[in-house]
Amino acid sequence: MGEVSIKTDYITLGQFLKLAEVIDTGGMAKAFLAEVPIQINGELDNRRGRKLYPGDEVAIEGFGRYQVVRP
Numbered sequence: 001m002g003e004v005s006i007k008t009d010y011i012t013l014g015q016f017l018k019l020a021e022v023i024d025t026g027g028m029a030k031a032f033l034a035e036v037p038i039q040i041n042g043e044l045d046n047r048r049g050r051k052l053y054p055g056d057e058v059a060i061e062g063f064g065r066y067q068v069v070r071p
Helices: 013-019 026-035
Strands: 002-005 038-040 057-060 064-069
Touching (some): 013 026, 013 057
Parallel strands (some): 002 064
Antiparallel strands (some): 057 064
């Protein structure tokens, strides 16, 4: 499982995808979320603005599993 480190209290799913290097730009998030199933803590979610907090697990079909961490 990969780790994505954030310095803030939370990060949105759209920002997370860019930080995890799953997409190249934030503008790609909407189209990516419409096409690729993503599970957050075991539940499907495709909201670009979904807030992710340290400890949350994100599974992206075809890309792997990630955990949000805070240094």
